[in-house]
Amino acid sequence: MLILSVSLSFIIQKLILIACIFGGSLGVALYSTWAERKVAAVMQDRRGPNRAGPFGLFQPLADGVKMFMKEEIIPMFSSKFLFILGPCLSMIVALMTSAVVPWGPDMKFRDGSSVPLQVADVNVGILFIFGVLSVGVYGIMLGSWASNNKYSLLSGLRAASQAISYELALGISIIAMVMMTGSLSLREIVDQQTGLNWNVFKQPIAFLIFLVCSFAELNRAPFDLAECESELIGGFHTEYSSMKLGFYLFSEYISMFVTSAIISTLFFGGYHLPGLDSLAPHMPGWAFSLLGVGVLLGKSICFILFFMFIRWTIPRFRYDQLMNLGWKSLIPLALVNMLITGAVILLKSH
Amino acid sequence: MDLYQLAFWILAILTLSFAIGVIMSRNPINSILFLILTFFSISGNYVLMNAQFLAIVNIIVYAGAIMVLFLFVVMLMNLNSDTEPQKNFLIQFAAVISGGALLLILVATLKSTITGLEVSQIDYKQQSNIGLIKELGNTLFTKFVFPFEIASVLFLSAMVGAVVLGKRDQELNVITD
Incomplete structure (x- = not known):
């Protein structure tokens, strides 16, 4: 049993890594809320938050304090345990995916030891992400049911059916990519993409499907039917107040960051950048690793911004349009893509 | 008792207690939540046997997709003690008999399977790769x-x-x- 024969230094090393990733994700998510408001403001010709600190940079902290200070209300006739479990689950699941993302090249020290910048290099890394994704909808479903509110319940049902529908297309689009790379481990997939050898050029259709589906999985506009204000008041978090509402809203931003990191890892070379490897001999190993982390973060932030631009550009879908797009366009497209990929691999091997 | 056995016992106890929770809880939503936890602990057992693919597929398919649909249906039906159907004694008796018969068959099948296996095949401590995706794919598509x-x-x-x-x-x- 490999997983049980571990030393103390290994545990400490992983704990530090987990703490860094945890803090990093929370930090990026915190400033995503600020960035979202700034992006919205720029696109709508406003100024956005500009009172708390320079450029309104302390606004997320002020928002956090506000959330904590608000009165907490748990509706009567609702299941109290499940009501509290809902936002907690959302938060846990949002943070869990980051465990299998390789954040940078191995950190090499002068004495020859090296530390991998990945919490767990499981050989089914991609499937782990799917597992977490498929469990992710429970937070919303439980919260919405426990609220004992018809708008919440409707929203929970929408979220669940949307997640299940788009998971299929997501899965099939990734199968095409896995067939090409021949590995389910995220580290191996990244290491096959050195230079400009990015998967997005080999599997553009899979990338497109993955991107569209990730909008749906994240419940973000234009697929944010679960919290569609004009029909469902606030959707699944109608009855939530105080920090529980904060958890729901915040977990969405964490998921957005982790999803951006995963898209960069799968399709955009992760921590690889053309020309970056030539720098490796000229600098110490740890600095090169941190540079890799910086590259991955940069790519992720580009995707976060892209998610925001889309939100403020494209109007919300209608529910039947959403289902039609998922079942009648994306899934057949993903299947055809998988078939073509298989045929090309077969022809190449002969 | 080494660390491996400890993990096995913890997981086994968890699995069984969650499974008992499924049939003991009055509220159907709680039953479903217990069932989800049962699937998770079964996945833990798979990981212990070095069958990571099976573990994760169990979570994706059962805990992630099928149980969501279960929850979906139960939420829509709004089951509670007021709407619980009251079956008469004859139907309850028939249900007990048929359930017991099913249990008997399952136990008998399991017993014949286990005695049919060689002991080395379920020796976890051997670093076997049988549960890994490559071996599984090869076996499925050849044998x-x-x-x-x-x-x-x-x-x-x-x-x-x-x-x-x-x-x-x-x-x-x-x-x-």
Whole structure:
């Protein structure tokens, strides 16, 4: 049993890594809320938050304090345990995916030891992400049911059916990519993409499907039917107040960051950048690793911004349009893509 | 008792207590949540046997997809003690008999399976790769390719059946309108 024969230094090393990733994700998510408001403001010709600190940079902290200070209300006739479990689950699941993302090249020290910048290099890394994704909808479903509110319940049902529908297309689009790379481990997939050898050029259709589906999985506009204000008041978090509402809203931003990191890892070379490897001999190993982390973060932030631009550009879908797009366009497209990929691999091997 | 055995016992106790929770809880939502936890602890057991692929697929398919649909249906039905159907004694008795018969068959099957296996095959401490995705794929597509394809045809027919039922309902609605 490999997983049980571990030393103390290994545990400490992983704990530090987990703490860094945890803090990093929370930090990026915190400033995503600020960035979202700034992006919205720029696109709508406003100024956005500009009172708390320079450029309104302390606004997320002020928002956090506000959330904590608000009165907490748990509706009567609702299941109290499940009501509290809902936002907690959302938060846990949002943070869990980051465990299998390789954040940078191995950190090499002068004495020859090296530390991998990945919490767990499981050989089914991609499937782990799917597992977490498929469990992710429970937070919303439980919260919405426990609220004992018809708008919440409707929203929970929408979220669940949307997640299940788009998971299929997501899965099939990734199968095409896995067939090409021949590995389910995220580290191996990244290491096959050195230079400009990015998967997005080999599997553009899979990338497109993955991107569209990730909008749906994240419940973000234009697929944010679960919290569609004009029909469902606030959707699944109608009855939530105080920090529980904060958890729901915040977990969405964490998921957005982790999803951006995963898209960069799968399709955009992760921590690889053309020309970056030539720098490796000229600098110490740890600095090169941190540079890799910086590259991955940069790519992720580009995707976060892209998610925001889309939100403020494209109007919300209608529910039947959403289902039609998922079942009648994306899934057949993903299947055809998988078939073509298989045929090309077969022809190449002969 | 080494660390491995400790992990096994913790997981086994967890699995069984969650499974008991499924049938003991009065609220159907709680039953489903217990069932989800049971699937998770079973996945833990798979990981212990170095069958990571099976573990994660168990979570994706059962805990992630099928249980969501269960939860979906139960939430829509709004089951509680007021709407709980009261069955008469005869039906309860018949249910107990048929449930007991099913248990008997399952136990008998399991027993014959276990005695049929060689002990070395379930010796976890051997670093076997049998549960890893490569070996599993090779086995499925060479040794067991026929049953595998038959199973996929079975799933396809179930899907076609669901579509047919859905379509017929729609046509009936059109006629009655």
